[in-house]
Structures are given as structure tokens and as C-alpha cells.
Amino acid sequence: MPRAFTPKVITANALLEGDAIWFTENNEWSRDIADAELITDETHADLRLIEAQAFADQIAGAYLADAKQTENGPAPTHFREEFRTRGPSNYHHGKQAEA
Amino acid sequence: MYKYDDFDEAFVRERVAQFRGQVERRVDGSLTEDEFKPFRLMNGLYLQLHAYMLRVAIPYGTLNSRQMNQLAFIAEKWDKGYGHFTTRQNIQYNWPKLPDVPDMLEALADVEMHAIQTSGNTIRNVTADHFAGAAGDEIADPRPVAELLRQWSTDHPEFQALPRKFKIAVSGAENDRAVLRAHDVAVQIVEKDGQRGYRIFVGGGLGRTPMIGKVLRDFLPEADLLPYVEAVVSVWNLLGRRDNKYKARIKITVHEHGIEEISERVEQRFAEIRPSFTGVDQKLFAEIKEHFAEPAYKSSATDAFDAYKAANPAFQSWADTNLAEHKNSEYAIVSISLKSHGATPGDASSEQMRTMADLALRLGHDELRISHEQNVILPHVHKSDLPEIYNTLREEGLATANIGLISDIIACPGMDYCALATARSIPIAQEIATRFDELKLEHEVGLLKIKISGCINACGHHHVGHIGILGLDRAGVENYQITLGGDGTEDAAIGERAGPGFSADEIIPAIERLVLGYLDIRDSADETFLQTYRRLGMEPFKAILYPEKAEANAA
Numbered sequence: 309m310p311r312a313f314t315p316k317v318i319t320a321n322a323l324l325e326g327d328a329i330w331f332t333e334n335n336e337w338s339r340d341i342a343d344a345e346l347i348t349d350e351t352h353a354d355l356r357l358i359e360a361q362a363f364a365d366q367i368a369g370a371y372l373a374d375a376k377q378t379e380n381g382p383a384p385t386h387f388r389e390e391f392r393t394r395g396p397s398n399y400h401h402g403k404q405a406e407a
Numbered sequence: 408m409y410k411y412d413d414f415d416e417a418f419v420r421e422r423v424a425q426f427r428g429q430v431e432r433r434v435d436g437s438l439t440e441d442e443f444k445p446f447r448l449m450n451g452l453y454l455q456l457h458a459y460m461l462r463v464a465i466p467y468g469t470l471n472s473r474q475m476n477q478l479a480f481i482a483e484k485w486d487k488g489y490g491h492f493t494t495r496q497n498i499q500y501n502w503p504k505l506p507d508v509p510d511m512l513e514a515l516a517d518v519e520m521h522a523i524q525t526s527g528n529t530i531r532n533v534t535a536d537h538f539a540g541a542a543g544d545e546i547a548d549p550r551p552v553a554e555l556l557r558q559w560s561t562d563h564p565e566f567q568a569l570p571r572k573f574k575i576a577v578s579g580a581e582n583d584r585a586v587l588r589a590h591d592v593a594v595q596i597v598e599k600d601g602q603r604g605y606r607i608f609v610g611g612g613l614g615r616t617p618m619i620g621k622v623l624r625d626f627l628p629e630a631d632l633l634p635y636v637e638a639v640v641s642v643w644n645l646l647g648r649r650d651n652k653y654k655a656r657i658k659i660t661v662h663e664h665g666i667e668e669i670s671e672r673v674e675q676r677f678a679e680i681r682p683s684f685t686g687v688d689q690k691l692f693a694e695i696k697e698h699f700a701e702p703a704y705k706s707s708a709t710d711a712f713d714a715y716k717a718a719n720p721a722f723q724s725w726a727d728t729n730l731a732e733h734k735n736s737e738y739a740i741v742s743i744s745l746k747s748h749g750a751t752p753g754d755a756s757s758e759q760m761r762t763m764a765d766l767a768l769r770l771g772h773d774e775l776r777i778s779h780e781q782n783v784i785l786p787h788v789h790k791s792d793l794p795e796i797y798n799t800l801r802e803e804g805l806a807t808a809n810i811g812l813i814s815d816i817i818a819c820p821g822m823d824y825c826a827l828a829t830a831r832s833i834p835i836a837q838e839i840a841t842r843f844d845e846l847k848l849e850h851e852v853g854l855l856k857i858k859i860s861g862c863i864n865a866c867g868h869h870h871v872g873h874i875g876i877l878g879l880d881r882a883g884v885e886n887y888q889i890t891l892g893g894d895g896t897e898d899a900a901i902g903e904r905a906g907p908g909f910s911a912d913e914i915i916p917a918i919e920r921l922v923l924g925y926l927d928i929r930d931s932a933d934e935t936f937l938q939t940y941r942r943l944g945m946e947p948f949k950a951i952l953y954p955e956k957a958e959a960n961a962a
């Protein structure tokens with residue numbers, strides 16, 4: 309039996325600021341994971357990752373990260389990805405400061 | 408202090424110009440990330456969790472006030488007004504924007520600094536004892552040796568594509584403050600029969616497979632240093648495993664081939680290349696030494712210091728904890744703690760940097776050092792100036808009296824910044840320091856080194872902490888493993904794992920239990936944590952850390 313595919317989002321860092329960003333259904337990059345396309349199919353995920361990587365002049369280092377659906381849209385499941393939606397814990401810097 | 412010669416200056420400027428072009432081509436899309444990445448890493452630019460990070464080399468941790476002021480300026484102009492000093496005696500900026508980085512590098516070049524060879528499989532920033540040139544116990548200032556090695560290794564044609572990174576540390580004293588035995592190669596200045604020479608260590612390193620360095624040559628004549636180190640690097644360059652990055656460091660090569668075989672090969676290679684070193688290196692060494700001449704010490708009464716100490720208990724506590732013996736008895740070495748309780752270990756704001764620079768300029772012979780323990784040192788302060796230094800530091804939150812104590816914690820950036828991290832380390836350090844400050848116990852506990860890493864790479868030196876903490880990801884939850892009995896000094900030891908890890912909620916109470924438990928079992932107030940551990944071994948500490956288990960065993 310094939311391993312179950314856990315839902316994913318595509319994420320990267322913005323080329324100029326290095327800030328965490330997520331790939332949306334409309335082929336745009338958002339600073340908010342809630343806007344991301346939640347991908348539930350493995351083949352589709354591979355395809356979308358290739359499409360995402362084509363934005364070489366906007367992003368660096370795109371990858372697939374586990375995520376789950378919530379009322380507000382996709383949200384991270386792992387603490388590392390959760391930190392990326394927020395910023396560091398020792399200073400009020402990064403996304404948490406921009407919100 | 409060492410001044411760039413024209414060649415260095417031209418080389419650094421050219422590298423900045425090249426990088427400017429590369430950034431432009433990256434931004435306009437003509438370079439892909441894969442193409443660009445090696446270029447940015449060569450210039451110390453990493454991509455982390457929330458932003459880029461620029462790592463700037465501070466060779467052997469030595470700075471003057473002009474350089475420190477420039478670091479403050481860079482932090483303010485292009486970052487968020489602070490910098491993070493690391494265990495490699497570097498400074499890291501956590502928030503640079505890609506298009507600004509060439510300007511940052513240009514500003515560094517203006518004060519003869521750069522970010523070259525802070526990354527990649529090269530010989531990295533050479534580190535040194537942070538008390539170099541000042542310590543009462545040193546045979547000679549190790550920085551000229553470090554500078555010689557830096558010049559020899561920078562852009563060395565043979566060593567730009569090594570099997571892996573290569574770290575060198577240098578010290579001039581028997582008391583090891585530079586963690587020599589945790590470096591790929593370490594050089595200790597020694598004396599034998601009135602002759603100056605070097606003891607060479609090889610194969611130390613932390614990370615996934617921690618190893619204590621071994622003595623490769625007990626006494627190497629002074630003039631043989633570069634050919635000998637070159638022989639070591641080239642033997643490893645040949646034998647080092649390129650098939651597996653976890654086995655590529657020289658510690659593994661030494662482990663796999665044995666120190667005897669490595670020694671034979673090194674001696675053989677050394678004999679081959681020795682004749683090609685015709686003495687130019689020694690001439691250079693003599694020139695370099697002139698740049699590290701001792702400061703023009705002043706001489707005046709020091710009784711104002713003693714009187715102030717007697718009158719001011721807070722000053723006395725700071726003086727007892729943060730001063731070290733200088734080779735000139737009218738002077739002291741001041742350690743400025745970047746570990747005020749609850750702050751991020753190693754971080755300094757631009758204002759703090761300026762305050763320290765100003766003190767160095769006015770009252771410290773214009774010298775500053777960065778320690779691998781993430782503090783700043785004023786190496787040469789006349790004792791009569793200490794009250795003023797203290798009071799100025801206090802106004803900037805820089806007078807915490809905790810050097811060597813439980814809150815003087817080394818912590819790597821961990822998962823608050825680092826892309827490689829498996830857990831956070833900074834909040835753990837903050838909470839431990841805050842907790843022991845509340846308990847008002849840290850002076851009673853005494854010398855105790857806690858070191859925290861956010862992953863197995865061990866940038867936080869956890870293996871050599873008296874108490875080491877390693878943050879891991881256990882099934883998607885942060886988990887902290889404790890090691891005990893590590894030591895980074897001349898009695899170097901790798902800490903032993905105490906048992907199962909603790910969750911983020913449990914780790915602070917566990918450390919508290921451990922330290923309070925130690926107070927119960929030490930044989931006197933003079934016995935340090937490490938000494939108690941060495942006397943009693945792991946068992947009593949395990950019983951303290953895991954009381955349920957101890958009870959179950961007793962039942």
C-alpha cells in the first residue's frame with residue numbers, strides 16, 4: 309500500500325528580504341501561509357513545485373512543507389514551519405511585528 | 408594591531424565589487440539560486456528561517472574602537488540595530504536585505520574587515536585566546552601566530568576545495584581558554600629549554616562525532632610552523648573522505664587512520680615541503696609581530712580601585728567575577744558580559760557596541776576582544792579606571808556580574824534563526840538565567856558552564872559544557888538532551904549523556920533540580936559542579952535528574 313500523502317504547501321524565502329513566503333493557487337507568492345494552496349495529491353505537489361521554482365527572480369529555495377487545513381486556511385503542522393509564520397521568539401521581529 | 412597591507416585591501420575591495428555584480432545578476436534573474444548560492448556563501452551570506460544572515464569574521468577576536476563603531480553603524484543602518492557575537496568570534500547580522508549586502512561589505516572593508524572564508528570548505532577564521540596579549544599566564548601573544556596562519560590560509564590555492572571546513576585555534580598559555588582541543592588543528596605556544604616553539608594538536612571537533620584533539624607534535628620549532636601545518640592540511644586533503652560529509656572532517660581521518668599513521672605521513676610530507684619555505688614566512692612573522700607590540704602602559708596609583716571596591720558591594724561583586732589577572736599588575740582584563748539575565752546570549756545593540764568602543768578608546772588602549780563565550784573583553788584597563796568603566800557599563804546594561812557563572816550561558820542561534828536547527832536554544836538560555844537570578848543563587852553555585860546547541864552541529868559547544876543541552880526534534884516536538892561533565896579547557900572532556908531528554912516545559916525545572924541537587928552533594932562550597940561530577944560520577948546526578956526512576960529502582 310502506498311504511503312499516505314500528508315497535505316502540503318509550497319514555501320520559500322523571498323529573494324530580496326529573505327522573508328518566508330508561500331505559493332498560492334493563482335501562482336503568486338504570499339507572506340501569509342493562510343493564502344497558500346493546500347496540496348493533497350503527490351503528483352500535483354511535484355508539478356506545482358516545479359512551477360514554483362520557475363519564479364527564480366522572486367524566491368530562493370522552494371520546498372514542500374507539511375500543512376493542515378484550518379478555518380482560516382492552511383496552517384503549519386510542524387513547529388519549525390510555525391516559527392516561520394511568526395519570527396524569532398527572543399525579539400518582536402519578523403512577521404509577528406509586521407502584522 | 409595588524410594593519411592591512413595594500414594587497415589585502417585590493418583583494419577585499421575586488422571581492423566586494425565582484426559580489427556586487429553577482430547580487431545584481433541574481434536580482435535581475437540572470438543567476439539562479441543554485442548558481443548564486445556558492446557566491447553568497449563565499450561572502451558569508453546565509454539564508455536562514457526568516458531572513459538572510461551575514462557572518463563577519465573578527466580574526467582572532469580582535470577589534471579596535473573604529474571597527475566596533477562600524478559594526479554598530481552597520482547594525483543600525485542595514486539591520487535591526489543589534490548584532491550577535493558567536494562562539495567562533497564572529498559577528499552575525501540576522502536581518503540584512505540582499506540588495507544591501509554589497510554596501511555592508513563595503514562598509515566593512517572601510518575598517519579592514521570582511522566576511523570571506525566564514526563559510527564553505529576552506530580554512531575558516533582563525534580563533535585565539537580572548538585574553539591574548541594581556542593574560543598573566545601566557546608565554547607569548549598568540550595573535551601574531553594566528554595572523555600568520557590567516558595570511559597563509561586566505562585564498563591559499565591548494566586549500567579552497569578541502570574535503571570539509573577546517574578550523575584552527577591558537578593560544579599562548581597552558582590554561583586553555585580557546586578550546587584548542589575542539590579544533591581541527593590547534594597551536595599552543597610552548598617553551599622548551601629556553602626555546603620557543605609550538606605544541607600541535609590535531610583531530611579535535613564537536614558536532615555529530617565529538618572528539619578531543621590529540622597531540623601530533625609536542626614541540627615544533629618556531630620556524631617550522633607553516634610548512635608543518637601545511638603538511639597536516641595536505642595529508643588530510645588527500646586522505647579525507649569526500650564521499651560522506653559526516654566523515655570528512657580531519658577528526659574522522661585521524662580516528663580512522665590512527666594518530667601514528669597520520670603523524671608519519673605528516674612528517675614525510677613536511678620533509679618534502681620544508682625546503683620550499685625559505686624563510687620568507689619568518690620575515691613576515693617578524694613584521695606581523697611588530698603590529699602586536701604591547702600598549703604603552705601607564706603607571707599610577709591603584710588605591711582608588713581598592714577604596715571603591717571596599718565602599719561599593721555591587722562593584723566588588725562585579726570586580727570579583729568579571730576581572731582577570733593582567734600581566735601588568737596595575738592592570739586588569741575586563742570581561743563585559745553580554746548575558747544580562749533574560750537577554751539573548753551574545754547580542755549587543757548598536758548603543759552598547761558604541762559604549763564599549765568608546766571605553767576601549769578612552770580607557771583601554773583602543774583594544775577589544777570577542778570571546779568564544781560570546782562576551783566582549785577590554786584586555787588592558789588600568790585599575791584606577793575600573794570604577795568609571797563599571798559605572799558606564801552599568802548605564803548600558805553591560806555590568807552583569809556573572810562571568811563563568813550559571814547565567815553566562817553559551818547558546819547558538821538555534822531555531823529562532825538557524826535553518827539547520829532542530830529546536831530553539833535562545834529561550835532555554837533566557838529562562839535558565841532568569842530563573843537562577845530569581846533564586847539569587849548563582850554566586851553560591853559558583854563556576855558552572857552551561858552550553859546549549861540547537862542541533863547536532865554543536866555550534867553552542869554543548870559537548871564541552873559542564874552541563875550541555877542539545878535541542879532535538881522528537882516526533883515533531885522540541886526535546887532537550889542533557890550531557891554532564893564536559894570541559895573545554897586543558898582538561899578537555901566530552902560530556903556524557905545523562906538519560907532521556909526533556910520537553911521544553913521540563914528542561915528548566917530539570918536544570919534547577921540538577922543544580923540544587925549538586926549543592927547538596929558537593930563536599931564544600933569550593934568544590935565546583937565539574938569537580939563534584941568528576942568525584943562522584945554520573946549516578947548521583949542521574950538520580951537527581953530522574954527521581955521517579957531512582958525511586959522505582961530503590962523499591
Ligand code: SF4
Nearest residue numbers: 819825828861862866
Ligand atoms: S548548532 Fe545547529 S542550530 Fe545551532 S547554530 Fe549551529 S547549526 Fe544552527
